[in-house]
Amino acid sequence: MEAISFTSSEHRLAKLSRALTDAGFVVGPWAPGRRTVLDTFDGRLHAAGLRLELSDLHRPELVLRGGGTAVSHVKVTAVPRFGSDLPQGPLRARLAPLLDVRALLPVLRVTGRQAVATLADGRGKREVAVVLHGGVVLDGVPGAAPVWAAEIDELQGYPKAAERARRVIRSIGLEPHGGDVLDLVAAAAGVDLRGYSGSPTVPLAPDEPALEAYRRVLANLAAAVERNRPGTIDAIDPEFLHELRVAVRRSRSVLSEAKRVLPAEVRARYREEFGWFGAVTGPARDLDVYVIEWPDYVRPLGPETVVALQPVLDHIARRRVAAYAELADALGSDRYKTTMATWRAWLQAGSPGEEVGRDAAAPIGRVAADRISVAQARMLSRGRTITEASPAEALHELRKDAKRLRYLLECLGGVLAPAPRKAFVQRLKALQDNLGEHQDTEVHAVQLRTFSHELFETGSAPAQTLVAVGQLAERFELRREAARKEFARRFGAYDTKETARSLDGLLRTALGS
Amino acid sequence: MKVVANYSIKGGVGKTTSAVNLAYEASISGARVLVWDLDPQAAATYFFRVKPKVKGGTSRLVGGKGELASHIRATDAPSLHLLPADFSLRHLDLRLDGTKRPLDRLASLLAPVADGYDVAFLDCPPSISLASESVFGAADALLVPVVPTTLSGRTLTQLADFLDGKRDAPTVLPYFSMVDGRKRLHRELMTTLRAAWPNFLPTSIPAASVVERMGPERAPVATFAPSAVATAAFHGLWTDVAARLWP
Numbered sequence: 054m055e056a057i058s059f060t061s062s063e064h065r066l067a068k069l070s071r072a073l074t075d076a077g078f079v080v081g082p083w084a085p086g087r088r089t090v091l092d093t094f095d096g097r098l099h100a101a102g103l104r105l106e107l108s109d110l111h112r113p114e115l116v117l118r119g120g121g122t123a124v125s126h127v128k129v130t131a132v133p134r135f136g137s138d139l140p141q142g143p144l145r146a147r148l149a150p151l152l153d154v155r156a157l158l159p160v161l162r163v164t165g166r167q168a169v170a171t172l173a174d175g176r177g178k179r180e181v182a183v184v185l186h187g188g189v190v191l192d193g194v195p196g197a198a199p200v201w202a203a204e205i206d207e208l209q210g211y212p213k214a215a216e217r218a219r220r221v222i223r224s225i226g227l228e229p230h231g232g233d234v235l236d237l238v239a240a241a242a243g244v245d246l247r248g249y250s251g252s253p254t255v256p257l258a259p260d261e262p263a264l265e266a267y268r269r270v271l272a273n274l275a276a277a278v279e280r281n282r283p284g285t286i287d288a289i290d291p292e293f294l295h296e297l298r299v300a301v302r303r304s305r306s307v308l309s310e311a312k313r314v315l316p317a318e319v320r321a322r323y324r325e326e327f328g329w330f331g332a333v334t335g336p337a338r339d340l341d342v343y344v345i346e347w348p349d350y351v352r353p354l355g356p357e358t359v360v361a362l363q364p365v366l367d368h369i370a371r372r373r374v375a376a377y378a379e380l381a382d383a384l385g386s387d388r389y390k391t392t393m394a395t396w397r398a399w400l401q402a403g404s405p406g407e408e409v410g411r412d413a414a415a416p417i418g419r420v421a422a423d424r425i426s427v428a429q430a431r432m433l434s435r436g437r438t439i440t441e442a443s444p445a446e447a448l449h450e451l452r453k454d455a456k457r458l459r460y461l462l463e464c465l466g467g468v469l470a471p472a473p474r475k476a477f478v479q480r481l482k483a484l485q486d487n488l489g490e491h492q493d494t495e496v497h498a499v500q501l502r503t504f505s506h507e508l509f510e511t512g513s514a515p516a517q518t519l520v521a522v523g524q525l526a527e528r529f530e531l532r533r534e535a536a537r538k539e540f541a542r543r544f545g546a547y548d549t550k551e552t553a554r555s556l557d558g559l560l561r562t563a564l565g566s
Numbered sequence: 567m568k569v570v571a572n573y574s575i576k577g578g579v580g581k582t583t584s585a586v587n588l589a590y591e592a593s594i595s596g597a598r599v600l601v602w603d604l605d606p607q608a609a610a611t612y613f614f615r616v617k618p619k620v621k622g623g624t625s626r627l628v629g630g631k632g633e634l635a636s637h638i639r640a641t642d643a644p645s646l647h648l649l650p651a652d653f654s655l656r657h658l659d660l661r662l663d664g665t666k667r668p669l670d671r672l673a674s675l676l677a678p679v680a681d682g683y684d685v686a687f688l689d690c691p692p693s694i695s696l697a698s699e700s701v702f703g704a705a706d707a708l709l710v711p712v713v714p715t716t717l718s719g720r721t722l723t724q725l726a727d728f729l730d731g732k733r734d735a736p737t738v739l740p741y742f743s744m745v746d747g748r749k750r751l752h753r754e755l756m757t758t759l760r761a762a763w764p765n766f767l768p769t770s771i772p773a774a775s776v777v778e779r780m781g782p783e784r785a786p787v788a789t790f791a792p793s794a795v796a797t798a799a800f801h802g803l804w805t806d807v808a809a810r811l812w813p
Binding site: 115117120121122123124125126127128139140141142143144145146147174176177178179208209210211 | 812
């Protein structure tokens with residue numbers, strides 16, 4: 054369907070209705086209804102060129118537009134929240150991978166009336182439809198200006214009929230607009246259908262003073278924390294907490310790398326506070342990961358083992374509910390609110406008479422290049438000392454170094470050329486994936502045995518559950534060992550002259566040379 | 567895009583009515599559906615009220631001139647498009663024979679429109695011919711209507727023998743069609759055939775006068791008889807097929 058909207062008024066729409074009738078269209082009755090655009094918080098469907106709409110003009114129906122001229126329609130009895138709530142079949146097959154763990158949320162809800170004018174051929178086959186939209190407003194917003202519009206529903210293979218509809222509409226002086234009636238209402242109400250972007254990269258001029266640049270970078274991260282806080286507290290989907298924690302870790306990391314720029318007291322205070330944010334949100338995230346990854350964890354196991362592990366999954370689910378209640382308390386606490394209020398105030402205006410670092414006025418391009426160089430050197434230096442005999446802790450420390458470097462590349466990335474930055478991050482990511490697998494599998498094996506111990510202590514799991522936990526933990530152990538063996542190759546592939554040349558080239562873009 | 571061919575060596579077994587009704591059921595279940603009417607009788611085209619005409623002729627299109635997309639027509643079902651049949655299809659075998667890789671020809675014609683649809687139904691003429699082989703090359707599944715008669719098992723065996731050993735052969739999904747539950751012979755043959763062919767889909771399509779009304783109504787049964795037993799059967803059959811295509 055091709056939709057072309059024409060802004061109009063009640064009077065002009067009535068005139069259009071008469072003109073369509075005169076041109077041979079059959080105008081149907083007006084019917085009230087509500088339409089809701091559903092998307093994830095971060096606009097994944099919009100980014101994929103899709104629009105999912107819940108329409109209750111007749112019966113509740115999901116309508117998915119985009120990805121070709123045919124539009125998907127399916128009647129539903131309840132509003133889907135996750136991909137798994139969509140009816141089984143091709144619609145779910147298309148949407149579920151895009152949504153992943155994210156929830157569908159109403160991003161725009163409108164009410165209004167509509168009538169459909171159709172033109173059919175001699176066989177009674179419809180060749181084009183004109184949808185008349187009367188008094189469409191944002192739902193629940195008193196005083197919102199209503200939108201009057203007409204849309205041409207051009208049917209594939211019938212261009213002449215669509216042209217005839219256009220001629221009728223133009224004959225009464227209506228002008229076309231881009232987008233459909235929902236776009237018109239969204240634009241009038243200032244609703245951005247693109248959704249939230251969690252990008253840590255803000256535009257930076259290489260010669261702007263480092264202090265100002267750091268403030269803008271940290272303000273962007275503070276906004277990410279705040280925007281993800283309500284969804285985290287309400288446990289809408291696990292990505293809110295994940296995004297919040299990533300913004301917190303990035304903030305802490307940027308503060309660590311701002312020694313010669315930000316005032317020492319500010320760095321010390323907020324590093325400690327962001328450390329606390331990380332600590333109070335960690336347990337819930339760890340348990341989220343278990344619940345999300347569980348199907349993959351148990352897939353290689355036999356069906357009897359999977360059944361035997363069910364008490365563990367139930368135990369994790371109970372612990373998760375408790376962990377979310379604790380983090381909701383922490384994120385609603387005075388400590389959290391005071392920290393964020395004072396942090397935002399400092400980011401905006403600083404404090405009178407404070408002593409800033411000696412590089413505060415230096416150009417951010419040079420400061421960013423210095424910090425990234427130091428972080429890279431630190432990581433390579435540690436990595437080169439790691440041998441087969443090194444303890445696991447050495448790899449964990451290297452993982453932290455790699456994260457710090459990654460966060461610098463992302464958060465101060467506004468001074469770097471985008472394409473080489475992306476290529477370098479990919480290079481680093483290959484090493485990070487290995488270090489992540491090594492640490493995560495170790496942590497999971499330890500945690501599983503802790504859960505098993507807790508279940509044993511309370512006598513709430515049969516012996517076969519404890520045996521099954523042993524099997525699963527062993528799989529994590531095997532994966533950890535494989536990652537450990539793979540490490541030398543991955544680090545060797547990263548620690549090359551090519552990587553050094555690539556980084557030098559990237560950093561030159563920050564220095565403007 | 568999954569490609570489902572409604573195919574039978576025998577004619578008059580409810581192949582086209584099933585294709586039309588299954589396509590409609592697919593379209594109201596959230597699928598974006600393309601029906602390609604490959605039968606020169608153009609019955610599916612008729613049921614969807616579309617003019618049986620393709621500019622230049624479908625046969626010429628298959629022979630290598632033009633692209634599929636420009637000949638596709640929207641039907642009255644919002645998610646269901648049709649590539650109509652025309653009389654030139656009677657020369658389809660000849661046209662295919664003149665192409666470089668006739669067995670891949672239909673698949674290569676469908677490839678450019680694959681992103682715009684979730685499922686394509688090919689309504690094939692009854693026979694085993696070069697056109698059928700090209701259909702087999704394009705299809706993920708062959709939906710085979712089987713009227714429970716003594717010779718039905720033999721027809722299925724012929725088809726299985728023909729596909730045996732072919733590379734990337736489609737999955738054969740037989741289902742009972744035009745079933746009269748009052749007939750003891752139908753009931754007994756269905757039991758026997760199900761035992762011999764475990765791949766039979768669970769839902770059967772009854773012989774029903776409401777299906778014959780598709781002619782005068784020129785529409786899928788669900789649109790003019792939503793509560794009919796046959797409508798429920800086509801819905802059930804589509805559910806069976808969808809479960810195989812999107813497990």
